[in-house]
Amino acid sequence: MTEVVHHDVYSAIADPTRRQVLGILAGGEYSVTALTSHFTVTRPAVSKHLAILREAGLVTERKMGRERRYRLRAEPLKEVRDWTERFEQFWIAKLTALEKHLEKES
Amino acid sequence: MTEVVHHDVYSAIADPTRRQVLGILAGGEYSVTALTSHFTVTRPAVSKHLAILREAGLVTERKMGRERRYRLRAEPLKEVRDWTERFEQFWIAKLTALEKHLEKES
DNA sequence: TTGACACGTAACCATCTAGTTTCATATGAT
DNA sequence: ATCATATGAAACTAGATGGTTACGTGTCAA
Structure with missing residues (x-):
């Protein structure tokens, strides 16, 4: 890992474990240990993933006792959604072409 | 680079150069040399990026003479859009909270 | 105050990544 | 036939990445 300097939202979500972390956090607030129980990797690994997600602004933390x-x-995911959606017309165009083809066949 | 085995769509778009390549290709068909003129990196580097994009199913190629x-x-971007949109309610919720706050202020 | 728990961080490691230069090959032009 | 152009692939490199174990510190519990 060795999360150095950059880590924008795109590279943050490039890792499947980190995407899964976000999916879990969609269900509420979790401690590192609680999160770790969902994975096979060790607790420090999860901790580092969280650091990367925090750097990308995708998670926030608050201390609760220990x-x-x-x-x-x-x-930050809005940016990804927006960028991706710029290309929406292209896959729609492709589907339309497919639909036309299927119409011609029937 | 050394694009080995996996390269799903998420890691394919994690690189800013590759995102830019996709942006350019949204404007039409390009040869490797034509694409390279938009970047500071060398032609083989662009070629490798294209190989990664092809592996992720984000570009297709066809031979035209040489x-x-x-x-x-x-x-494949549809998958990214869909995954991202699962979280839409969360950023909307945040905006709503902000709106409420602003309403209270005014 | 002594111990257990939660956590970040350091040190280390194997592998991947993005880039380079060099080379081989295919195709088009003379 | 000869030469230039377009491209992929090979060999190599520095640095990033994802993981581990070991350790230090802060906090709750006896």
């Missing part, structure tokens, strides 16, 4: 609770912060 | 023309294939 725990540290992580919470989803979805805003 | 050229090889690359074309956008946006379909």
Whole structure:
């Protein structure tokens, strides 16, 4: 890992474990240990993934006694959705072509 | 680069150069050399990026004489859009909270 | 105050990544 | 036939990435 400097939202969600973390956090607030129970990797590994997600602004943390609770912060995903949607017309065009082809066949 | 085995759509779009390539290809078909003129990296680097994009199903190629023309294939981006949109309610909730706050202020 | 628990961080490692230069091959032009 | 152009692939490199184990510190419980 060795999360150095950058880590934008795109590279943050490139890792499947991190995407899964976000999926779990969609269900509420979790401590590192609680999160770790969902994975096969060790607790420090999850901790590092959380650091990367925090760097990308995708999670926030708050101290609760000796725990540290992580919470989803979805805003940065809007950027990804928007960028992706720029290409929507292209896959729609392809589907339309397919539909036309199927119409011609029937 | 050394694009090995996996390269799903998420890691394919994690690289800013590759996202830019897709943006350019949204404007039509391009040869490798034509694409390279938009970047500072060398032609083989662009070629490798294209190989990764092809592996992720995001571009298709066709031979045109001695050229090889690359074309956008946006379909795999639908998966990213869908995954991202699962979280839409969360950023909307945040905006709603902000709106409420602003309403209270005014 | 002594111990157990939760957590981040350091040190280390194997592998992947993005880039380079060099080379081989196919195709088009003279 | 000869030469230039377009491209992929090979060999190599520095640095990033994902993982581990070991350790230090803060906090709750006896």
